[in-house]
Amino acid sequence: AIQMTQSPSSLSASVGDRVTITCRASQGIRNDLGWYQQKPGKAPKVLIYAASSLQSGVPSRFSGSGSGTDFTLTINSLQPEDFATYYCLQDHDYPLTFGGGTKVEIK
Amino acid sequence: EVQLVQSGAEVKKPGESLKISCQGSENSFTTYWIGWVRQMPGQGLEWMGIIYPGDSETRYSPSFQGHVTISADKSITTAYLQWSSLKVSDTAIYYCVRHHVHSSGWRLDYWGQGTLVTVSS
Numbered sequence: 001a002i003q004m005t006q007s008p009s010s011l012s013a014s015v016g017d018r019v020t021i022t023c024r025a026s027q028g029i030r031n032d033l034g035w036y037q038q039k040p041g042k043a044p045k046v047l048i049y050a051a052s053s054l055q056s057g058v059p060s061r062f063s064g065s066g067s068g069t070d071f072t073l074t075i076n077s078l079q080p081e082d083f084a085t086y087y088c089l090q091d092h093d094y095p096l097t098f099g100g101g102t103k104v105e106i107k
Numbered sequence: 108e109v110q111l112v113q114s115g116a117e118v119k120k121p122g123e124s125l126k127i128s129c130q131g132s133e134n135s136f137t138t139y140w141i142g143w144v145r146q147m148p149g150q151g152l153e154w155m156g157i158i159y160p161g162d163s164e165t166r167y168s169p170s171f172q173g174h175v176t177i178s179a180d181k182s183i184t185t186a187y188l189q190w191s192s193l194k195v196s197d198t199a200i201y202y203c204v205r206h207h208v209h210s211s212g213w214r215l216d217y218w219g220q221g222t223l224v225t226v227s228s
Contacts, residue, residue, distance in 0.1 A: 023186065034214060036152075043220060043221055045218070046163035046215055046216055049212070050211055051208075055216070089152075089154070089215070091214075092195070092212060094168070095154055095168035095169065096168075097143075098151060098154065100151050101151045103141075
C-alpha cells in the first residue's frame, strides 16, 4: 500500500496566519491527492481534489499544490472556523490511504 | 441535495454480528461508488473499501478484507457494512462516503453523519 506521511502532526497558529501542511507519498501518485478537513464530532469534508482543484463552496484561502510524491495544503489568512484537523488522501491506487492528520490549534 | 443517512449507534459484545447501513437520497445512487471509512477513538481516518451499487462490485483494503463485508441493495439505495464476529478493536465511528470519479481519481464528496459502534464485554 502507498504510505502517506503528513507533517506536522500538529501546529499552533493565530488568526490571520498563513499555514502550510505537507504530505509525502511513498511512491509517485501523479496528482491523485485530496485534502480533507474534519472538525470535532463532525464528518470530514473535502477541500481540495486532484492536488490543486478547489471543491465547490470551499473558500479560496485554501489552496493545494504538488505532484508526484510531495504535496502541500496552504491556508492563507487563517480564520477561526479553520481550526480543525486536516488529512491528505491518495486516490491513485487501492487501497486509498490517508495521511496521519494535522491538528491546527489556536495559538 | 445528496444526503447519506446512516443507521444509529450500536453497542455490542465481542463475537456478536452487526450490520450498519447508509441510505442515499437520490436515484443516481447506483451510478456512484460508496465507501466506508473507519475512525477509531482519538485516531485518524482509515479507508476500508468501496462498492458500486449498480452491480455490487467491491474493492477492499487488505487491512479489512476478510473481517468485514460491504454490500448494497440498489432497490432501496442503501449500502451496508457488516461483521460476523465483532472484536473490541472494532470500536470506532464508521462513515459512509460517496466516491465521485473525476478525471484522474476519486473525490470523497458526500459523507454520512457517522455510526458509532462500541464493542465491549
